[in-house]
Amino acid sequence: MKDFIIKDKTVIFKKIAIALFWIGIWQMAYWIIGRDIYVPSPFSVSVALYKLVQAPSFWKTVFFSIYRVAVGLLLSIVLGVIFGIVAGLHSLFYEVMRPMMSAIKSTPVISFIIIALLWFSSTNVPIFICFLLCFPIVWTNIVAGIHTVDPKLLEMAKIYRVEPLAILRHIYLPSIMPYFSAAVLTAFGLGWKVSVTAEVLSHPKNAIGSNLHSAKAYLDTPALFAWTLVVIVLSILFESFFAIWIKGKRRDA
């Protein structure tokens, strides 16, 4: 127990030291360049961040940006799992869907955003973009997970006449789970990035992206950095919550 605490402490100490090292590099870059408009100092960014958080509109902005990412991610996960299972089990569906997924993956995000600006109202553009970019990731991973299911285990279950639902629960799900969690973690990171990008261009009311856009317009670089930090923190929080949830799931199973 004592060992554990000591170990924990050194880990935390190490992390703090690494964070300080990079902040130091940032500070040095600021000194060398010497202009706030290109690289603001860690201090001025902290001040900007503090001011942001104080503003009453901050939490509303954050809330709506989270809402857009969450809806986009949820759609991509639900549909990605459903279509992934279908494609994983039927090679024809797979053959039909694969070109579309490859096309989505290699198309520049900006093309989709411009199209989406024509199709959707400003608040729905980020949702659509987040969904569109994350959907192929979830789909691909679910298909890969289903393809790793051991046919020998399925054969065993069939000869022992195990019901389809139990086969799904005890053979398919455990095989797919690692692929599913990898997909979701990747989607969380990507989802935030593309959703905020879409917000910058569609500028809906109450959006982190819209604030980034106006920070750029007013050449308010510290605010730009501060909002960017907010996105990073939110993205990390999303990933951590999911990682904790999946760990609990694994313990239950």
Place this chain on the structure above:
Amino acid sequence: MSIQLQDVCKAYGDFKVLDHFNLTIDRKRIHCLFGPSGCGKSTLLTLIAGISAPDLGTIKGTDVLKFSYVFQEERLLPWRTVKENIQFVLQSHKDKHSAHTQVQRVLELVELTQFQNHYPNELSGGMKQRVSLARAFAYAGDVLAMDEPFKGLHFDLKRDLMDAIVAYWQNYSPYTIFITHDVEEALYIADDIYMLEGPPLQIKKQVYIPVPHDVRKRDPDSLLPYRAALLARK
């Protein structure tokens, strides 16, 4: 009642493993498929169990049967414990309590009670093989089909398991078929040994052992003539 194979053919591409093969199996004897590795024994057993379909020919009498199948590999769910692996084939049991008793009974039989909460990767090859056997026992199929069920097991345990199979067969009289290339295993429990060669699979010789199982145990010499028959070349 019997299982009948008539003119069964099976090929992998152009490679004929079974070519107009015939066989009849009943419940009155323990049947042994005895032959060198690669001659087509596993293929034959999967055909009987309906795991794969013949290219030609008919297999009669298997439609209504439930199979307790011991595969050549253990085929355990890696993410489930020993106990859960056995429960897995008892899903349809409505009565949870009787399923639990059944699991405990077969675990005792294969001497794995202490390991019931272990995962397959924590077990040796022989132990996994015993789980696979326990699963087959627990399911209590109409057919006990076993593909090299005793490989990787040391002698004492092998003997206990063979006794258990004989007892199980005497009590419930399932169709019992097992594959081996071990003379001692064949002599100890089989009543009817098909000496096979191939591919394509052929019955080279059939050896009946009319000696009751308890006599084989008491008086190993009673098996001498049959051992000679099994070991004879050609």
